[in-house]
Amino acid sequence: MGSFKEATAVEKVGDGEFKADLDAQWSVGTKLHGGYLLAVLGRAAAELSEHPHLTAISGSFPMAPDPGPATVHVEFLQASRTLTQLRARLSQNGKPCVEALITQGTLTDNDPWWTNFQAPEMLAEQDCVRFAGKPPGATFEVPILDVVEARIDPSTTGWAMGEPTRTGSISTWQRLADGSDWDPLSLLVALDPVPPVSFELGAPGWAPTLQMSAYIRRLPAPGSVQVQLNASDVTNNRMDEAAFAWDSSGRVVAQANQFAAVRVPRG
Known part of the structure; x- marks a missing residue:
């Protein structure tokens, strides 16, 4: 069993270009899991950002990629003191499979200033x-x-x-x-x-x-x-x-x- 970090690893091969090896373990049936694929894009985007943490991502899935080699292209959009915004695309065999807009920031473990969220009641x-x-x-x-x-x-x-x-x-x-x-x-x-x-x-x-x-x-x-x-x-x-x-x-x-x-x- 490989770790999540290993399964989402990317290797920089050029200016904003990365290669990835999509792991079949992170699949539902024969199709790679959507959250896993977004995480691969997030891993690559972090390489181009001075802000360490993923804070927001919006992705579309025009085609389901297969496990195995894939290419990720990351485009820097803009940065400020508190965030970096990027665009990322995962392609396989020259065809776009996942496209996402990504915001990187700096997260903490602080309590909320205000919240209306309540965890569901369920068994231990x-x-x-x-x-x-x-x-x-x-x-x-x-x-x-x-x-x-x-x-x-x-x-x-x-x-x-x-x-x-x-x-x-x-x-x-x-x-x-x-x-x-x-x-x-x-x-x-x-x-x-x-x-x-x-x-x-x-x-x-x-x-x-x-x-x-x-x-x-x-x-x-x-x-x-x-x-x-x-x-x-x-x-x-x-x-x-x-x-x-x-x-x-x-x-x-x-x-x-x-x-x-x-x-x-x-x-």
């Missing part, structure tokens, strides 16, 4: 259900669940027995299986959790990310993160998902919104 991590690389009810393997330990609140696992509650919400505990602590880049993986809300709505199957925007609020404390994923509307085989992540100290560390495809069952 050890009392929740661990899902492995081939979770019950799934029609394909999910390799990322072998490198990211996801424990799901039992109240939102009815879909695995063919009895989804259709509340449009799933809560999970997540930790990196290699023992690494979460950081601003790896939180992008936590914000795109598996399974997607569509499973809980009774629509199992791959739910590819079309667009995802994430905001990293502060440096996470060591330990697991608690993630709540909510959907608001499913229309024309498209759904929204809003994710919020709390660290072990109970503070919100990151949030994301994404637009994803979903195959709605007939009838």
Whole structure:
């Protein structure tokens, strides 16, 4: 098992040009995980920024890349005292696969000046259900669940027995299986959790990310993160998902919104 840092490593090969080796372990079925791909772009963008931490990213996914060699191009846009803004593109075989606007800043672990976020009520991590690389009810393997330990609140696992509650919400505990602590880049993986809300709505199957925007609020404390994923509307085989992540100290560390495809069952 390789670490997240190894899986997202990039090598500079020119002015704003990097090469990457996309790791098949970070996949859902045969498709690379959206949060993982954004993290690869974030890793490259940090090389061109004096500000150390990813604070915001908005990515689109025109084509799903395959595991293996890929190219990342990063364009510097502008910098100020508090932030750097960049554009990054991941390409494979000359075709664009992921494109993102990225903001780098400097994060702290300070408490919020004001917040309205409240962590979801759920069982302790050890009392929740661990899902492995081939979770019950799934029609394909999910390799990322072998490198990211996801424990799901039992109240939102009815879909695995063919009895989804259709509340449009799933809560999970997540930790990196290699023992690494979460950081601003790896939180992008936590914000795109598996399974997607569509499973809980009774629509199992791959739910590819079309667009995802994430905001990293502060440096996470060591330990697991608690993630709540909510959907608001499913229309024309498209759904929204809003994710919020709390660290072990109970503070919100990151949030994301994404637009994803979903195959709605007939009838």
